[in-house]
Amino acid sequence: MRSVLALLLAVSWIVAQPQAESLLKDAITAHQSGDYSSAIRLYQEYLKVRPDALDALSNLGAALAHEGRFAEAMAAYNRALKIQPKNPQALVNLALAYYKTGRISEAREELEAALPLLPKNQQVTFLLADCDLRLGDYKKAIALLDPWEKEMPNDLGLSYLLGTALIRDQQTERGAKVIDRILSQGDSAEARLLLATAKLNAHDIAGAREDLEKAIELNPRLPEAHAYAGLAMVSAGDFGAAAAAFRAELELDPYNFTSMFQLGMIAKRDQHFDEALSRFERSLAVHPGDAAVEYQIATVQLATDKVEEARQRLEKLVQESPRFLEAHVSLATVYYRLKRREDGDRERAIVRQLTADQETQKAAGK
Amino acid sequence: MIRWFLLAGQLAAWGTASAQECGLCHRREAEAAKSSPMSHALQPARESDFLKNNPDLGFRSGNFVYSVRGEGDQLIYSVTDGTTSMNAPIEWAFGAGIVGQTYLYRRGGAWYEASASFYPEAKGLDWTPGHAGRPHRNLEEAAGRKIDPEEVRRCFGCHSTGAIWGPASGPEALTAGVQCIQCHVGADRHAAAVKRGDAAGAALPKLAARETEELGNLCSKCHPSWADIATNGPRGTGNVRFQFYRLTNSRCYDAADTRIACIACHDPHGGLSEDSSTYDSKCRQCHPGVDTRAKTCPVSKGDCIACHMPKVEVPGLHYQFTDHWIRAAKPGDTYPN
Numbered sequence: 001m002r003s004v005l006a007l008l009l010a011v012s013w014i015v016a017q018p019q020a021e022s023l024l025k026d027a028i029t030a031h032q033s034g035d036y037s038s039a040i041r042l043y044q045e046y047l048k049v050r051p052d053a054l055d056a057l058s059n060l061g062a063a064l065a066h067e068g069r070f071a072e073a074m075a076a077y078n079r080a081l082k083i084q085p086k087n088p089q090a091l092v093n094l095a096l097a098y099y100k101t102g103r104i105s106e107a108r109e110e111l112e113a114a115l116p117l118l119p120k121n122q123q124v125t126f127l128l129a130d131c132d133l134r135l136g137d138y139k140k141a142i143a144l145l146d147p148w149e150k151e152m153p154n155d156l157g158l159s160y161l162l163g164t165a166l167i168r169d170q171q172t173e174r175g176a177k178v179i180d181r182i183l184s185q186g187d188s189a190e191a192r193l194l195l196a197t198a199k200l201n202a203h204d205i206a207g208a209r210e211d212l213e214k215a216i217e218l219n220p221r222l223p224e225a226h227a228y229a230g231l232a233m234v235s236a237g238d239f240g241a242a243a244a245a246f247r248a249e250l251e252l253d254p255y256n257f258t259s260m261f262q263l264g265m266i267a268k269r270d271q272h273f274d275e276a277l278s279r280f281e282r283s284l285a286v287h288p289g290d291a292a293v294e295y296q297i298a299t300v301q302l303a304t305d306k307v308e309e310a311r312q313r314l315e316k317l318v319q320e321s322p323r324f325l326e327a328h329v330s331l332a333t334v335y336y337r338l339k340r341r342e343d344g345d346r347e348r349a350i351v352r353q354l355t356a357d358q359e360t361q362k363a364a365g366k
Numbered sequence: 367m368i369r370w371f372l373l374a375g376q377l378a379a380w381g382t383a384s385a386q387e388c389g390l391c392h393r394r395e396a397e398a399a400k401s402s403p404m405s406h407a408l409q410p411a412r413e414s415d416f417l418k419n420n421p422d423l424g425f426r427s428g429n430f431v432y433s434v435r436g437e438g439d440q441l442i443y444s445v446t447d448g449t450t451s452m453n454a455p456i457e458w459a460f461g462a463g464i465v466g467q468t469y470l471y472r473r474g475g476a477w478y479e480a481s482a483s484f485y486p487e488a489k490g491l492d493w494t495p496g497h498a499g500r501p502h503r504n505l506e507e508a509a510g511r512k513i514d515p516e517e518v519r520r521c522f523g524c525h526s527t528g529a530i531w532g533p534a535s536g537p538e539a540l541t542a543g544v545q546c547i548q549c550h551v552g553a554d555r556h557a558a559a560v561k562r563g564d565a566a567g568a569a570l571p572k573l574a575a576r577e578t579e580e581l582g583n584l585c586s587k588c589h590p591s592w593a594d595i596a597t598n599g600p601r602g603t604g605n606v607r608f609q610f611y612r613l614t615n616s617r618c619y620d621a622a623d624t625r626i627a628c629i630a631c632h633d634p635h636g637g638l639s640e641d642s643s644t645y646d647s648k649c650r651q652c653h654p655g656v657d658t659r660a661k662t663c664p665v666s667k668g669d670c671i672a673c674h675m676p677k678v679e680v681p682g683l684h685y686q687f688t689d690h691w692i693r694a695a696k697p698g699d700t701y702p703n
Contacts, residue, residue, distance in 0.1 A: 206501060239514045270516050329596045336579045341621050344579075351596050352615065355703055359601065 020049040024056060031063055039063045052083050058090050065093070070101045088117040092124060099127065102255020102286045104134045122148070129161050134257060135287065138169035156182065160190045167197045189219035196228055200235070208232045224249070227258040239266050257286045261293060268296065273304050291321050299330055307337050325354045387557055388546045395546075398636035403462035404544035408525035411441045414459035416467055416484045425482060425491040427498075430508045432482040432491055434469075443471055443480050445509040452509045456480070457536075460525050464638065465685045468494050470521070471510065475535055477518045478510035487684040498682060524588035549573065549584060549634065574629060579621040582610050585628050601703050606678040612690035615702070618652065618660070619692075625651045642671045649674075 027042030043060035047053060061076035077094035080087055095110035108131040111124055118124050125144055132141035145162045152158055159182050166175035175198060182191040192215035199208035212229040215222055230245035243266050246259035253259075264279030277300050283293045294317050301310035314331040318324060332347035385405070389396025399405050411417060417434060424433035429447045436442075440455040454471040461467045469480040481502075483494040502508035513521070515535055522529045522537050527545035529537040547553040552570055559567035573581065582591065595611035605611060610628065613619055619626055631648045632638065639645070649670040652660040663670065676695045677686040689695070691702055 206503065237512070237514060237517075239516065326597045329593045333591075333593050336621055341579075344621060348592075348614070355596070355601075359703055 020046055023049070024053075027056070028059070031059060036063045036067050040067065040069075054080050054083055054087060054090070057083075058087070058093060061090070061093055061097070065097050065100070070097050073097050086113075086117060088114050091117070095127065099131065102257075104131050104255075104257075104286055105288055107131050108135065126157065126161060129165070133161065133165055133168070136168075138165045141165040142169065142171075153181075156185060156188075156190070160194070163194045164197065167194055167201065170201060172198060172201070187214075187218070189215040189222040189225065192218065193222060193225050193228060196232070200228065200232060203235075205232055205235045209236070221252055223253060224256070224258070226252070227256055227262075230259060230262055234262060234266075239269065242266065255286050257283055260286065261296075264293075264296060268300055268303075271303075273300050276300050291317060291324060291327075295324070295327050295330070298327070302330060302334060302337075307334055310334050311338065323354060325351060325358075328354065384541070385545050388553065391560075392546075395635040398633065399546075402634075402636050403464055403638060404634070406462040406542075407460070407544050408522070408542040409459045410542065411456035411459045411469060412439055414441075414463075414467060416463055416486065417441050417456070417459065420484070420490070423482075423484065423491045427493075427508075428502070430502065430505075434482070434484075434491065443469060443482075443509075445481070445505060447505055447508070450505055452505050454478075454509075460521065465683060465687075470513075470518075472536070477513045477515075477535060479513055480510045481508060485684040492684065493682055495683065544588075548587075574624075576624075576627075577622045578619075578624055578627040581624075581627045581629060582614070586610060603678050603680055603701055605703070606680060606687045606689050607683075609688075609690040613692070616690070616692035642669055645671050 023042050023046040027039050027046055030036075030042060031039035040060060040063045043056050043063065046056050047060065050056065057076050057080040061073040061080070064070070064073035064076060074094060074097050077090045077097065080090040081094065084090070091110050091114035095107045095114065098104070098107035098110060108128060111128040111131060114124055115121075115128060125148065129141040129144045132138070132144065142162065142165045145158060145165065148155075148158055149162055159178050163175055163178035163182060166172075166178060169175075175194070179191060179194050179198065182188065182194065192211045196208040196211035196215065199205075199211060209229070209232045212225060212232055215225045216229065219225070226245045226249035230242040230249065233239070233242035233245060243263060246263045246266075249256045249259040250263075260279050261283040264276045264283060267273075267276035267279060277297065280293050280297045280300065284290060284297070287293060294313060298310045298313040298317065301307070301313065310330070311334045314327050314334060317327045318331060321327065328347050328350045332344045332351065335341070335344035335347060385396055385399060417423075417436075420434075421436040422433070423435075424431060426432070431446050431448070433444045434441055434456065435444065442453050443456050444451055444453045446452075452473075454473055456469045456471050458470045459467050460470065463484070463486055466483045466485045468483040471478050471480060479494060479497075481494055481497040481500075482491040484490070485492050497511065500507065500511065518535065519529075519531065522540060525544070526537070526540040526542050527548050529540035532538040550556075550570065550573065556568050556570040559565075573584065576584070586592075586594070589610055590608045592611045592614040595605055595608045599605065613626070613628075616626075624630060625648075628634075630651070631645055646668050653662060653670075665673065671688065673695060674692050675688050675690060678689050678701070679686045693702070
């Protein structure tokens with residue numbers, strides 16, 4: 001009886017092979033012709049027969065991502081990576097899915113894993129540098145882009161990325177050279193944004209606003225132009241206009257960290273604490289573990305009498321960042337609110353010490 | 367009982383928890399409050415004594431000339447670069463004028479803080495704090511700083527009482543200055559209960575019974591707190607203006623001990639004593655050795671604050687502030703931050 005069953009299974013498997021291959025062929029045809037929903041269905045059927053088929057999993061992920069079904073796409077790529085952890089295409093595709101859903105630090109992890117497998121790949125390098133920029137890791141972005149600058153000194157995209165990283169890293173002199181190179185190719189939104197960033201660093205708010213207005217006029221869809229315009233408006237105390245600029249940026253890029261975070265700050269300032277909390281939590285989804293966001297959430301919790309929750313968050317924060325002055329300040333306030341006077345006094349002593357250290361450093365810097 | 371009944375009748379005739387109302391029972395506090403700086407923290411510009419008594423004020427900075435002059439029943443703030451001028455009626459005068467008085471005007475529906483403030487010590491106009499360093503590239507920038515609606519609300523929120531905001535950018539109604547209900551939250555409920563003759567419902571928590579830190583937090587609704595300054599600065603002598611921050615940094619500050627609370631030395635209902643000896647008795651609450659932790663001064667038996675709370679002048683503010691960071695300050699010592 002057992003041998004009959006085995007024979008039947010073997011026969012059905014042999015019969016299924018050509019059918020499966022035909023499913024894959026149809027799926028690819030549908031995918032190539034832009035019929036993504038049919039392609040997804042056919043890939044899924046094929047994978048029931050061949051669950052370990054790497055190419056099919058990768059293609060399924062791509063079709064799902066095209067349809068905006070990023071969670072399912074990520075699941076498909078992760079299945080592919082379980083089968084072959086160093087599959088470069090699956091790593092890059094997974095990174096792209098993370099990137100498109102604003103999960104920048106996860107995108108960076110995948111790209112870092114992919115880069116040694118694709119060392120000369122421009123797309124991977126530039127995307128990784130862009131992730132570093134978005135995460136505020138400017139030095140890493142510069143280190144990645146430096147070797148490429150020698151190879152393609154006139155590439156506008158590269159100059160723009162490198163210039164942005166240099167200016168944001170306050171490497172003004174080198175950044176200015178890159179800006180000049182961009183400007184030598186004519187006025188552009190990118191060059192204006194870079195100039196504005198340099199001016200913002202130098203606290204020339206009015207000058208920065210002028211350049212940002214021009215950048216937006218030249219290219220209203222330029223990534224981060226509205227966000228930087230918002231920052232300039234915040235510096236000028238024009239919070240209503242700043243909020244509008246940040247919202248405009250989020251229209252273009254719903255995962256723009258600066259805009260989400262700054263809208264949270266404006267909501268907090270206006271005492272719209274629910275909105276502030278929601279903005280900060282979304283910011284945290286883009287920059288997981290970001291100390292500045294964690295701190296802002298704690299201050300909102302403190303302002304809304306969730307003192308115990310604020311305490312827990314602040315204690316974790318000062319443990320991870322012991323020199324975070326503002327977190328110690330708020331923790332002292334929390335302890336006094338909780339009638340833990342000795343703990344409050346201890347935190348205040350830490351604040352005094354940190355302030356004195358800062359003053360000493362400042363004096364030494366002069 | 368009869369007094370209670372009569373009181374309820376009088377209260378019913380007035381509004382809810384106005385200073386007049388509160389004064390029916392709390393006479394001493396209400397009388398003292400009439401002359402307190404807090405109750406004069408805001409005035410309609412035409413009622414400002416400084417502006418009334420100095421009808422033609424002016425100062426010059428670079429190309430710009432600033433002036434305040436009376437015109438009919440209005441006070442006009444004017445800035446000119448010699449070619450063009452900006453003129454706007456001043457609507458509100460902020461500050462009782464112990465240190466200075468700052469003015470707000472409106473243009474095109476938006477509020478502006480005038481770049482020039484009045485300083486009694488200087489007997490004239492000078493830069494409003496923070497304005498000297500702002501860019502003054504054109505007349506509008508030179509004249510004042512545009513204030514967004516939220517900041518305007520905060521200004522009036524601290525300097526007035528019961529401001530009602532309509533759809534327009536300004537307050538529709540308010541009582542100028544800090545009135546009872548600003549600190550005594552629930553005073554309106556208390557007054558209503560008194561009107562009803564409901565003695566139990568009239569109970570109001572005594573603020574003086576709070577611990578130092580709690581009282582500090584209450585004052586910090588308007589006076590910047592230790593946390594505000596510790597987080598955002600300013601550093602240097604500019605922070606001498608923020609008394610609670612300075613006091614909290616003192617060695618003798620104790621978050622629970624009310625002998626070091628703001629109201630231990632300052633009567634929130636009354637004026638500010640300029641006679642330094644009046645504060646000696648406050649220091650003696652701890653320092654004759656009653657408290658074993660507190661030292662007795664080896665130098666003097668009086669005028670404690672002359673040495674322990676030195677006067678510090680903030681550049682541009684024409685005023686010597688008392689440094690509330692209590693310490694043995696010696697000439698030439700570095701200003702502690």
